[in-house]
Amino acid sequence: MSFDNYHKVVExxxxxxxxxxxxxxxxxxxxxxxxxxTKYGALRHSDLLGxxxxxxxxxxxxxxxxxxxxxxxxxxxxxxxxxxxxxxxISIVTFQLDVRPGxxxxxxxxxxxxxSHALIRSLLPSGHLHTFEFHKERAEKAExxxxxxxxxxxxxVNHRDVCQNGFDLEHVADAVFLDLPVPWEALPSAKTxxxxxxxxxxxxxxxxxQVQRTCEVLTELGFxxxxxxxCLVRNFDVRxxxxxxxxxxxxxxxxTSSIKKEKNTVDEESDKKQEIVKSNxxxxxxxAENAKQTFDFIGKKEDKNFYFKSGVAPxxxxxxxxxxxxxxxxxx
Amino acid sequence: YFIIYRQVWLDKMKFTLDGTIGHTYxxxxxxxxxxxxxxxxxxxxxxxxxxxxxxxxxxLHDLDSNQKLSRDDIExxxxxxxxxxxxxxxxxxxxxxxKAKTEYAQEKWVKKKKLKHVAEFTVLRPCARLMCDxxxxxxxxxxxxxRMDTLAQILxxxxxxxxxxxxVVDTCCGLVVGAxxxxxxxxxxxxxxxxxxxxxxxxxxxxxxSKDVLDxxxxxxxxxxxxxxxxxxxxxxxxxxxxxxNTTDTNEVKRTKTDEKTDEINQGGLEENEKNxxxxxxxxxxxxxxxxxxxxxxxxxxxxxxxxRKHEQNTQRVLNKQERERQIEDAKxxxxxxxxxxxxxxxxxxxxxxxxALVDYMAPSRQVVVYSQFKExxxxxYAYLRERGGLVNYRVSETWLRNYQxxxxxxxxxxxxxxxxxxxxxxxxxxxxx
Numbered sequence: 059m060s061f062d063n064y065h066k067v068v069e070x071x072x073x074x075x076x077x078x079x080x081x082x083x084x085x086x087x088x089x090x091x092x093x094x095x096t097k098y099g100a101l102r103h104s105d106l107l108g109x110x111x112x113x114x115x116x117x118x119x120x121x122x123x124x125x126x127x128x129x130x131x132x133x134x135x136x137x138x139x140x141x142x143x144x145x146x147x148i149s150i151v152t153f154q155l156d157v158r159p160g161x162x163x164x165x166x167x168x169x170x171x172x173x174s175h176a177l178i179r180s181l182l183p184s185g186h187l188h189t190f191e192f193h194k195e196r197a198e199k200a201e202x203x204x205x206x207x208x209x210x211x212x213x214x215v216n217h218r219d220v221c222q223n224g225f226d227l228e229h230v231a232d233a234v235f236l237d238l239p240v241p242w243e244a245l246p247s248a249k250t251x252x253x254x255x256x257x258x259x260x261x262x263x264x265x266x267x268q269v270q271r272t273c274e275v276l277t278e279l280g281f282x283x284x285x286x287x288x289c290l291v292r293n294f295d296v297r298x299x300x301x302x303x304x305x306x307x308x309x310x311x312x313x314t315s316s317i318k319k320e321k322n323t324v325d326e327e328s329d330k331k332q333e334i335v336k337s338n339x340x341x342x343x344x345x346a347e348n349a350k351q352t353f354d355f356i357g358k359k360e361d362k363n364f365y366f367k368s369g370v371a372p373x374x375x376x377x378x379x380x381x382x383x384x385x386x387x388x389x390x
Numbered sequence: 391y392f393i394i395y396r397q398v399w400l401d402k403m404k405f406t407l408d409g410t411i412g413h414t415y416x417x418x419x420x421x422x423x424x425x426x427x428x429x430x431x432x433x434x435x436x437x438x439x440x441x442x443x444x445x446x447x448x449x450l451h452d453l454d455s456n457q458k459l460s461r462d463d464i465e466x467x468x469x470x471x472x473x474x475x476x477x478x479x480x481x482x483x484x485x486x487x488x489k490a491k492t493e494y495a496q497e498k499w500v501k502k503k504k505l506k507h508v509a510e511f512t513v514l515r516p517c518a519r520l521m522c523d524x525x526x527x528x529x530x531x532x533x534x535x536x537r538m539d540t541l542a543q544i545l546x547x548x549x550x551x552x553x554x555x556x557x558v559v560d561t562c563c564g565l566v567v568g569a570x571x572x573x574x575x576x577x578x579x580x581x582x583x584x585x586x587x588x589x590x591x592x593x594x595x596x597x598x599x600s601k602d603v604l605d606x607x608x609x610x611x612x613x614x615x616x617x618x619x620x621x622x623x624x625x626x627x628x629x630x631x632x633x634x635x636n637t638t639d640t641n642e643v644k645r646t647k648t649d650e651k652t653d654e655i656n657q658g659g660l661e662e663n664e665k666n667x668x669x670x671x672x673x674x675x676x677x678x679x680x681x682x683x684x685x686x687x688x689x690x691x692x693x694x695x696x697x698x699r700k701h702e703q704n705t706q707r708v709l710n711k712q713e714r715e716r717q718i719e720d721a722k723x724x725x726x727x728x729x730x731x732x733x734x735x736x737x738x739x740x741x742x743x744x745x746x747a748l749v750d751y752m753a754p755s756r757q758v759v760v761y762s763q764f765k766e767x768x769x770x771x772y773a774y775l776r777e778r779g780g781l782v783n784y785r786v787s788e789t790w791l792r793n794y795q796x797x798x799x800x801x802x803x804x805x806x807x808x809x810x811x812x813x814x815x816x817x818x819x820x821x822x823x824x
Contacts, residue, residue: 113820
């Protein structure tokens with residue numbers, strides 16, 4: 059019951075986020091008497107009741123934090139019933155559709171409710187989301203979830219195929235969002251759904267061919283400022299990196315010649331010993347040389363390593379989610 | 391205030407905006423004899439293309455002489471009232487190469503001519519999206535190169551929404567503050583932390599917020615921040631209470647003056663705003679310290695009009711001082727109650743000391759978002775916050791944004807793209823054990 063507003067403590071039937079560590083979180087619905095198994099052992103739901111959000115909760119083999127749900131945390135931990143929209147795209151959709159308290163938004167398809175939760179968050183308390191899903195069970199599940207999350211007054215779930223049957227809404231919406239395989243079939247009805255003073259529309263499609271057809275139809279219907287974009291997120295792993303300083307042969311001529319002389323001997327041990335002895339003898343000279351090279355503009359040199367803090371990009375990053383096409387409908 | 395959405399950013403045209411008043415937002419106007427006249431939608435390229443087209447450009451030469459009409463001829467036509475579709479028609483007739491171009495080349499040519507010669511404007515209601523767009527195009531350094539998608543993420547990861555208390559450190563002309571206020575819709579509170587004595591946030595003014603929304607905005611000089619924990623109170627000067635009787639008069643005067651100002655957001659507009667703000671920002675003085683002499687209108691500035699402006703600003707400042715000090719006290723209470731739900735830092739300063747100072751006032755399980763144009767600054771804040779403890783779910787990231795040109799048989803990414811949109815650090819606070 060804590061999605062519509064921030065609450066201080068965990069209550070019965072709240073959906074909470076259990077944070078165990080980096081990329082290790084779970085969402086659970088708190089019910090006294092139940093237990094949730096974690097890698098740190100069993101967590102009794104009753105241990106959460108009455109605790110302030112953000113509290114550290116002790117488990118048999120470790121601890122975790124109970125976090126307040128947000129649409130972003132929900133997106134990362136919700137049960138997938140379909141492919142979902144992730145926060146990067148959600149942020150752009152919300153921003154580009156000018157969603158704010160009081161906005162009336164139409165969405166199809168509801169899917170797993172990832173975007174829905176984010177839209178509701180942005181349009182409450184005075185706005186409304188009309189969401190459409192053609193799969194009966196998914197529509198029912200979404201409706202149930204909104205109720206569990208205390209959001210039912212801000213959303214109407216419709217079990218309907220909008221491509222075949224339209225939205226059956228006339229001039230009520232400030233914004234329409236489409237995530238459909240054949241979005242252009244829903245565009246005429248989407249246009250009717252938008253308010254007379256105009257509004258914004260967005261279509262999310264993974265394939266460029268879908269985008270092309272969508273843009274064609276948007277133009278035919280009189281939409282303007284048609285703009286297609288894509289956005290990808292790149293996370294950085296901030297850590298200290300150590301790069302070894304290479305041996306470039308050394309500036310000590312004696313050392314070099316001793317290496318040459320001893321090169322062919324089998325006894326590597328004596329080789330090394332001799333080098334060490336030599337370098338010690340020339341200790342002052344070599345350490346003076348080393349002292350010059352501290353490599354401390356961007357990082358620091360420590361013994362034979364150069365170390366610095368870096369934001370290292372991951373080996374793999376998301377390369378494509380979908381194309382976002384936005385357009386404006388101006389008043390007639 | 392409203393935004394004029396211009397197709398050509400270069401042409402400097404002078405006209406009054408009176409012709410637009412009374413029409414709905416989204417209407418299009420054309421400039422006719424220095425005035426705005428409502429028109430129906432601009433014509434589409436296809437309307438002017440004839441039936442003759444070429445196959446490719448093998449025999450075409452790119453010469454100035456291809457267009458028979460000189461610049462003077464075109465200007466004369468415009469003065470005679472020829473415009474829009476007709477003007478383009480003239481240009482097509484007098485082009486030796488037009489009919490030999492391919493259909494796509496013709497479309498592209500017409501599009502270019504439209505941009506150059508047809509002065510049509512659509513009047514739009516301002517919103518954060520459009521303000522971000524304008525500043526990104528006209529003065530990205532003014533918003534610290536904060537790109538649209540990064541701003542969108544700040545609002546999302548901050549969980550900025552109705553009923554929350556948001557602390558925003560903003561030196562982006564108020565773009566972030568404005569966007570936050572839009573998302574709050576008057577429900578909840580926004581505290582704008584700013585350097586100097588007065589906040590510089592032209593964007594907030596341009597967004598034309600209602601009184602409800604404006605009432606949710608608190609202003610807090612950064613220099614007062616350390617005094618929050620030391621519990622020093624703001625002392626009012628007795629002079630201020632005397633001038634309260636003049637408040638309403640001067641406020642009204644100020645309001646009519648702003649109505650008269652041309653609201654056009656163009657290059658000049660942005661510059662003017664900056665000039666104003668520099669006047670304001672240069673006056674040092676902290677309201678949280680005890681003594682502050684009454685501000686005189688003696689101005690050493692000899693530029694025309696600026697003296698008058700400065701006097702106006704000074705009287706405004708002296709009159710609202712009580713109001714401002716009350717706000718600071720209210721904001722201090724919010725901070726001391728640790729009821730900040732979201733902290734956003736998007737400033738030209740090194741973020742680390744700011745974040746470390748403000749994160750103490752946050753409720754547990756709430757969002758921190760730090761923006762910098764530079765990855766190193768964000769990384770530094772990350773390192774120090776990790777050191778401090780009391781946060782989880784850290785993320786340092788950037789986003790990549792690309793626009794596409796979508797046309798039949800001509801779909802491809804746009805040739806130029808943004809080189810970078812800045813970096814974000816996001817994290818969630820937890821309850822620090824006492």
